[in-house]
């Protein structure tokens with residue numbers, strides 16, 4: 001059911017953990033399965049992603065896709081990181097079973113949410129990046145109704 005690469009990243013996840021004082025943090029959740037993923041980005045003054053870590057409370061495919069996604073964005077600049085879509089992550093893993101495709105979306109959304117956090121803190125715009133839909137805040141912020 002799973003490719004060797006998926007199994008490898010699931011059993012030996014790369015870049016698991018957290019970054020203190022990260023340049024950008026994004027947390028997203030999947031309403032259907034309840035799984036949660038958080039991505040931390042350390043971005044330097046040239047907008048290069050120097051380090052990236054993730055934490056995932058989720059299924060094996062979510063762990064594998066977060067692991068692969070962090071490998072793919074590391075060393076890239078913030079615009080190149082936008083090209084790390086769930087499709088790119090799935091391709092890098094040699095595919096996922098159809099019922100697990102939504103898990104890879106979580107990785108893309110978490111990266112976007114972390115980039116959004118970085119962009120907001122630095123008052124910049126990243127082309128093609130829009131406000132994350134499912135960013136989860138940890139209680140210290142009031143949820144604003146925007147619509």
Ligand code: FES
Nearest residue numbers: 033035059062103
């Ligand atoms: Fe929820 Fe995979 S089943 S992320």
